[in-house]
Amino acid sequence: MYPDIPGHILNAIETSTKKKWSQHAKDILNSRISLPTFKQGLPVHLHNKSYKVQNTDATYIIDAQLRSQNHKPTRYQFIIAANDKSTKTILDRIISGEYKQGEAQITIDRKGKWYFIIPYSFEVGYYDIEKTNIMGVDLGITKAAYWAFSGSHKRGWIVGSEIEEFRRRVRKRRIDIQNQGKYCGNGRSGHGTSRRLLPVDVLSEKEANFRDTCNQRYARHIVDEALQMKCGIIQMEDLTDISNLSKFLKNWSYYDLQTKVTNKAAEYGIEVRKIDPQYTSQRCSDCGHIDKASRSGQATFVCTNCGYGNLHHCFSCSAKQKEAGVCLKCGEPTKHLIINADYNAARNIATEGIAEIIVSTIKDVGIQPVSKKPANRNRKKTKRFAQNKLFGLLV
Incomplete structure (x- = not known):
């Protein structure tokens, strides 16, 4: 149908089609999703070696090979809209080689705007964490x-x-x-x-x-x-x-x-x-008790078991008590603290293995977990590189 399309674009389309099939074959054969269809108007895939990002007088240009050697011209240039500092920084790093560009796509949205999508990757640095x-x-x-x-x-x-x-x-x-x-x-x-x-x-x-x-x-x-x-x-x-x-x-x-x-x-x-x-907003981050009544309001949390959220704290020995005044443990003054419900939930989320802990807790007390849709298990994990995409509007 398109004899002037270069081989690298055809190979990329074929690879993308095979990849999509391999990802969804099991669900298709089990009638969970419909058979993928491919038609005119789909994104054009470009090998990372077949296009260049250039900067000329503060104008960013994409130079790409879109036609085979039998047709002239073979390469075309597009001005890409880089209107914010973040986009310009990414483009500059791709040009300098600090970021490695991946297989790009040319696509059009429903409003007729053309986009050049550039996946890029970079080596993860080492920081004091x-x-x-x-x-x-x-x-x-x-x-x-x-x-x-x-x-x-x-x-x-x-x-x-x-x-x-x-x-x-x-x-x-x-x-x-x-x-x-x-x-x-x-x-x-x-x-x-x-x-x-x-x-x-x-x-x-x-x-x-x-x-x-x-x-x-x-x-x-x-x-x-x-x-x-x-x-x-x-x-x-x-x-x-x-x-x-x-x-x-x-x-x-x-x-x-x-x-x-x-x-x-x-x-x-x-x-x-x-x-x-599930239950991270109802679980007490201090004692682990789960009770819907502990979330008395949108912004407040008071544990119905240990009282966390409405206790007097001693910052000298880290003790907590219901009595006001001085700490019963060390005699230092205490301060009454009201715990924000979002802070309590954030503490739960910051707990290692919190999902397993909650499942174990509700099983022990006989709470029925809320049913959820099956999660998508086709997510990719990257080990060595951080993956990103830059959506550049072509003008």
Whole structure:
């Protein structure tokens, strides 16, 4: 059908097709998923040796071979939009050879925008971290992210008000634009619904850019906190079925934030694990007791067994007691501490083997675990290199 396509593109398409079949063959033969189909309009795969990233007068250009030697020209150049500092840094490192470029793809989205997707990898550096130190990150509503550390009382959080305020303003503006479409001027009328709602598409793009920028900042801050505490592991919740649990997290794309944390942590050799979040908000991180009643409110946690969350703490000997005043153990003054529910959950998430511990606990007390969809076990693990992708908009 396409005799002018070079051999490396055809080989890449064939390899990609075989790879997709091998990944899903078992599910296909057991009638769990449908047979994959391939048609026109699929991404064009380019071997890593068949394209170059160049920088000319602060303009980034992709030079790629798209046609065989029998047709002239064989190579084409595209200007790639690098509008933010992060993208420019990645492109500069690919050009310098610090990052190794992988098999690229040229694709087009539903709005007709072309993208050049560059996978890249880099050798993981060695930093002063300890594999026994774990950082637990809990994603929530009032706090977009709340973290705690194993073996330490230090904590931190990112408030979710920034996200909610921006989304509120965008949502209000979108409603106003849709209402104005009924009596808009000639510039937006006469071309059907798509023309009238064009400003809505612009708003959606702004929201996507804001989300990307926020998640980049949040991910960098979370990893910096982990490095400060010399954590070799970051544990986060596996929120695959979060759509039924939290509208906030569903709308904000928790997956994008977790992906950015994973990519950033890989640069420092920090392992990111996703653990089952079941009962982490109901379990007392101090005594291990699990009781739904301990979560009395969205922001408070008071253990119904040991009282953790509403105790008086002595910072001299680390004792905890229900009585106010002085410590019954050493006689030093105590301080009454109210434990935030997200902090308690983050402490649980920061516990080694927490999923197995919770399963054992609910089995002993006879609690029935909540049924979940089977997890996707076709995820790849990289050992030597950190894998990332750069989505560059072609202009």
